[in-house]
Amino acid sequence: AWKKFTPKPFTSPDEFSKEAVRHIETTLARSLFNCDETAAYSGTALAFRDRLVLDWNKTQQNQTFADQKRVYYLSLEFLMGRALDNAMLNVGQKETARQGLADIGFRIEDVIQQEHDAALGNGGLGRLAACFLDSMASLNYPAWGYGLRYRYGIFKQEIVDGYQVEVPDYWLDFNPWEFPRHDITVDIQFYGHVNRFQDDTGKTITQWEGGEIVQAVAYDVPVPGYDTPTCNNLRLWGSKAASGEFDFQKFNSGEYESSVADQQRAETISAVLYPNDNLDRGKELRLKQQYFWCAASLYDIVRRFKKTKRAWADFSSQVAIQLNDTHPTLAIVELQRILVDQEGLEWDEAWNIVQNTFGYTNHTVLPEALEKWSVPLMQHLLPRHLQIIYEINLFFLQYVERNFPKDREMLGRVSIIEESQPKMVRMAHIAIVGSHKVNGVAELHSDLIKTTIFKDFVKIYGPDKFTNVTNGITPRRWLHQANPKLSELIASKLGGHGFLKDLTGLHKLESFVDDKDFRKEWSEIKYANKVRLAKLIKDANGVTVNPAALFDIQVKRIHEYKRQQLNIFGVIHRYLAIKEMSPEERKKLAPRVSIFGGKAAPGYWMAKTVIHLINQVGKVVNNDKDVGDLLKVIFLEDYNVSKAEIICPASDISEHISTAGTEASGTSNMKFVLNGGLIIGTCDGANIEITREIGENNIFLFGNLAEDVDELRHAHLYGEYTLDSGLNKVFEAIRGGMFGDANAFSALVNGIVDHGDYYLVSDDFASYCQTHDLIDEAYKNQEEWLTKCITSVARMGFFSSDRCIDEYAEMIWNVEPLVPKENG
């Protein structure tokens, strides 16, 4: 008879290393004779994977039998980063592994670094989804993520002669963290036509016929919670050609090559992540990705619901689906199609279920990022869905007309269809109409969507449909994993690691703010983290930076609204000032390292120009003997999650300087403050709430307010402004060729001087530079600086993604945690 296998925690380093070695020798069939770090990584990962999978199975079984509501988080991006360190910490056995690896001659840090990042995302939105998965598992919510299994994640960025070059990120060579489920497949239909007819009883039947079929295959990734046996599931869909008779016919009739071509065409659906962040480009393949993933996920969710044998009326009390931006909006249309066309429900009954099931999170107010798809494209690819969209729109507009008979203009503004040439489908409008809650991601942002882009919908549905859930980050990865020394120091003062599960517990740190030994240890840790980053910089850029200098960091996607150009112009301004200083004046200046990192979308020329300028400035400044240690400028290539884990703990100041009203939330601001760095920022996104929590003495705010932006932009357009004189000096230097060919940067400069300065760089420049001078002054008083850092960390409890997930669970999903039963 079969005996049940129960994995136990490793009882000793030796037991762990035996398991790792067994995997290397048997699972991987490798000889220990040439066991290198790659092999050590693989063995370690497989040994830890064994600790996860039975908890994972058990969790899924419990969730099935518990028969309670589950959450499905639909996101086209999950920026997970590495999994091994996280798995070791979550099961509480990293120290065992460290010792076991040391015994066979490896440093655990080197082994961890062998893992390729799972980089299935662009930036903030994708990393938010990953933090949410961590929190949902850690808080025991029955929750699944659904996404796409891209063969190529976000491209790898190389810097060649100061320019960004994109290199494909093929990450799947060895991925022990995914389990292919070749038995879990869904056939997905595209193109074809709609057939409508009456059946024998006179009922109208609508069928979507013809076209082509692509198969979705499930790949499951375990998502372990911290210090709990709950292990949730992330299901990623891969595409392949449907293995229907059709192919065999082709094959048999000798069309072997064309059948292989079909195969490849099908596989392109999940081949590559679109590398645009906050920009909508209407590519057909992107729409195909969206439908493929929505349809497969919904089929899966409905299949699971049907197994419970419940009535359809129970659907929304069993299922909550959260839409991460408008990318999964077709899920709304697809569920309506399933309920009406396939399950035979009446339209109104189906629509009720749909609305009660979905919640929509908006992440942007930028007009260029609001998703629209052309009606002809939608008609071609998804003919039945377009009909349903028109029907949804008809009922919706009738409702609006009844309630606002005097406001005829409103119909055009809120219509799902934009009456342009060609007509466009406004995805955000479907998402709002088809959900019971719409949320923004920080208070200012949630207010802005209510008063600007979605104003009419607030009138139509009332204010209660719109809410705010301020973003958060997981303290497990962004404190405990990224900054183990600080995590241990905090734990030593707070009596354990409880703060990792209730981050508000950090507030007790305030009583240690004057403790001499504690302060000393704190600053030694910051210094050690800066040394770690300095080593990364030396290895990557060949530049030596002084760890005692002020580290000033801006890492995020390169985008005009995030204003890396403001930062680099500020750096040039500082450089020009240093050049004019006397030796005595120079002695008084605090040495600085300005560090940049981030990817530009491949087609975004202005963003690429900014990268080029940063590198050119670095080349000049870093080699200027007059400047020495006073200023270094670094562009760190290929910013990603694992680099962020080194960078965030090493900052003194980080920059969150978007034009007010443009950054929905920002989440790296939270990561930096939680790691004991201060920030310079505009009154934008979550910066405002961070200020409220940590106190305005502990943050460097500058610049114009969101409410002033319209007026300032207007002034620029009508020439009613003067270019800031400091900025003008910077432009003179650039035009004079100080940083190489001036023509290379003319579009960047002219955008500000001649073309309206849309992001208000000139308006904020003086205030930005003054604030940096204040930072210099403040940094000279290390004692006061340290007090600010410690106080800020103590007050960051609010920004845990655990708080955020509890808010979603209560206000939007109406789900409860499922306390895990003992394994065995």
Ligand code: 26Q
């Ligand atoms: C849309 C259509 C076609 C192709 C690509 C896209 C696309 C892809 C990614 C549009 C937007 C994104 C990503 C947006 C994003 O990362 N937004 C950020 O979300 C964070 C989490 O809420 C916020 O903190 C940031 O402020 C916001 O910019």
